[in-house]
Amino acid sequence: MSARIEPGRTDPRRPWRRSMRGWWHRNPYYLRYLAMEATSILIALYALILLLGLWRLTEGEAAWAAWLAMLKSPVSLALHAILLPVFAFHSYSWFRIMPKTLPAIEWRGKRLKQTTITALGIAAAVAVNLALLLLLAGVQP
Amino acid sequence: MPDTARSIELEILRYLPESGHEPWYQVYEVPFEDDWSVLQGLQFIKDDLDSTLSFRWSCRMAICGSCGLMIDGVPRLGCRTFLRNYYPRRVRITALQHFPIERDLVIVADDFIDKLKRAKPWLIPKQARALADGEYLQSPAELAHYRQFSTCINCLLCYAACPQYGLDAEFAGPGILALLHRYNADSRDGGREQRMDLGHSDAGFWGCTAVAYCSEVCPKEVDPANAINQNKMGSAIDYLLRFVRPRGSGE
Numbered sequence: 001m002s003a004r005i006e007p008g009r010t011d012p013r014r015p016w017r018r019s020m021r022g023w024w025h026r027n028p029y030y031l032r033y034l035a036m037e038a039t040s041i042l043i044a045l046y047a048l049i050l051l052l053g054l055w056r057l058t059e060g061e062a063a064w065a066a067w068l069a070m071l072k073s074p075v076s077l078a079l080h081a082i083l084l085p086v087f088a089f090h091s092y093s094w095f096r097i098m099p100k101t102l103p104a105i106e107w108r109g110k111r112l113k114q115t116t117i118t119a120l121g122i123a124a125a126v127a128v129n130l131a132l133l134l135l136l137a138g139v140q141p
Numbered sequence: 142m143p144d145t146a147r148s149i150e151l152e153i154l155r156y157l158p159e160s161g162h163e164p165w166y167q168v169y170e171v172p173f174e175d176d177w178s179v180l181q182g183l184q185f186i187k188d189d190l191d192s193t194l195s196f197r198w199s200c201r202m203a204i205c206g207s208c209g210l211m212i213d214g215v216p217r218l219g220c221r222t223f224l225r226n227y228y229p230r231r232v233r234i235t236a237l238q239h240f241p242i243e244r245d246l247v248i249v250a251d252d253f254i255d256k257l258k259r260a261k262p263w264l265i266p267k268q269a270r271a272l273a274d275g276e277y278l279q280s281p282a283e284l285a286h287y288r289q290f291s292t293c294i295n296c297l298l299c300y301a302a303c304p305q306y307g308l309d310a311e312f313a314g315p316g317i318l319a320l321l322h323r324y325n326a327d328s329r330d331g332g333r334e335q336r337m338d339l340g341h342s343d344a345g346f347w348g349c350t351a352v353a354y355c356s357e358v359c360p361k362e363v364d365p366a367n368a369i370n371q372n373k374m375g376s377a378i379d380y381l382l383r384f385v386r387p388r389g390s391g392e
Contacts, residue, residue, distance in 0.1 A: 014158035015241035015249045020307045026214060026238075029354045030304060037350075097351050101370040104286075114367075 036093035039086050046083060095121035148172040149228050151182055153194065154235035156242045164242065167191075168231070173224045179234065180208050180219035183246070196246040203360055206296030210246055211235040216301035216358045239300055239307035253297060256313045259339050260321040265332025283328040290323035290368050292361040299355035299365050305348055312348035313339060315355035315365035321345075322368040341379065346372045 024030045056067040070076060098121050099114035106112070148170050156164040169190055171182045183196050199205040201220045208219035213233055224232070240248035270277070299315035300306050306314040313321075321340055325333045339345045346369050353366040 012159055013243065015243055016156050016158070016164055017241045018238070020239075020304070023304050023307060027354070029357065030352065033352045033354070097353060097370075100351065100353055100356070100364075100366045101373065102367075103371045 032093075036090065036097075039090040039093070042083060042086050043090055046087075091125055092122065095125070147174075147228060149182070149224050150231040151179075151186070152231055152233045153183075153186075153246070154233075154242075155194070155245050156236075157193070158244060166233075171224070173228075175223075175225050177224050178220050179210065179212055179217075179222045179224060179232070182224050183219060183234075194246075195244045204294060206294035209237050209296045209298050209301065211238055211301060216298040218296060218298070218360050221360060237297055237301040239303065240297070248297075250297065253295075253300065253314070253317070256344075257317050257320075260313065260317045260324075261332055261336050262317075262320040262324060264324065264327065264330050265335065266329060267331030277329040279328055286328070287323050287326035290319050290326065290363055293319060293323075293363050294361055296360065298358045298360060299363075302352075302354040302358040304352060304354075305350055309348055311344040313344050315349070315369065316363075318345060318349070318372075319363050319365035319368035322372060337376075337379075340372060341376050346370070346376050 024034050053064075053067050053071075056063040095118045099117040102117065104111050105117065150168050151171050152166050152168045154164050155167045169186050171185050171190075173182060173185075178201070180196075180198055180201055183194065184198075187194050187196075196208070196210075196219070198208040198219065200207070203218055203221045206218075209216060210219045211217075211234065212219070212222050213227070216237060219234075234246065236242045236246045236248050240250065240252075243249045266277070293316055295316060297316065299319075303312075303315050305312050318340070321336050324330050325336060325340075341347070349366070349369045351366065351370055356364045356366040359365065
């Protein structure tokens with residue numbers, strides 16, 4: 001905290017300004033918000049790993065196979081075990097915020113609840129991921 | 142004096158500018174009844190224990206928006222928060238966060254008032270009408286389009302909830318931007334262009350990082366986070382269109 005008292009001031013008003021230091025641990029809501037923001041760093045990191053794979057693919061079959069082998073290394077598997085829940089939390093946090101970004105949606109004359117919009121988003125994400133997994137399982141030799 | 146055997150400790154952040162002291166916490170033991178609000182607890186202190194305590198209040202029924210306080214760190218209206226919900230714990234009460242303290246629980250709201258004018262929170266009619274033309278008609282559906290955002294009572298709880306407002310001196314904040322949206326969304330209004338200088342700026346929608354705690358604490362379910370963030374898509378499209386729109390098109 002710090003006072004904003006100017007020297008020689010005669011005005012009896014002396015508004016007291018409070019510091020923002022450590023604001024993020026004043027409320028669990030802020031911690032959850034920062035967790036949402038922080039997980040995006042790991043999302044960006046994973047996007048780089050995928051881009052690296054794309055680049056290795058252009059380098060030929062050997063390079064591509066080496067990248068695939070790298071993904072199957074114990075360090076990589078451990079990283080994926082950490083990243084999976086991080087991605088799940090990040091996805092959930094954005095679907096939770098999604099209704100805030102949309103104008104009111106009407107369905108049969110009634111306004112869709114924000115929790116319904118969030119649930120629909122999560123359901124769509126789960127369905128797309130399942131479809132992708134099934135597709136990949138079908139493609140496997 | 143209340144007819145009760147129960148009492149609760151209120152720990153209040155005091156600040157008396159003329160004393161030259163920094164703010165300090167003072168604890169009062171307040172006897173209370175089941176239906177007493179935090180505001181009534183403060184009024185008991187003022188009337189019976191310590192007349193030097195300052196706080197704002199007026200209607201005591203969640204309409205005037207005067208008695209916003211941090212109650213155990215959460216922005217709440219003193220008049221609709223009950224002491225019984227905290228008993229037997231001690232309750233900590235401070236002035237609304239992110240505003241300078243004028244005195245005790247009274248904040249300086251000058252910054253909010255100055256920024257409020259920039260949003261032009263009044264109807265700017267699409268077309269001027271003569272009195273003889275009658276009233277501006279609006280359908281229930283058109284009313285529903287903005288009604289939720291029109292119930293703001295300017296209590297500033299959303300400002301006390303918004304860390305961006307505390308960190309960024311330029312940010313107009315949740316309440317003002319919700320009001321800006323309220324008038325833009327009104328079918329009778331034609332002032333959108335005039336308001337969007339603020340809306341599209343960093344002080345407007347883009348100053349919001351979607352913490353969304355403002356909507357949690359709003360006592361009137363205005364949902365400022367929704368008012369702000371539903372404008373970001375339109376604002377982004379508007380920004381990108383500048384690059385493809387012919388020069389001198391006048392838009």
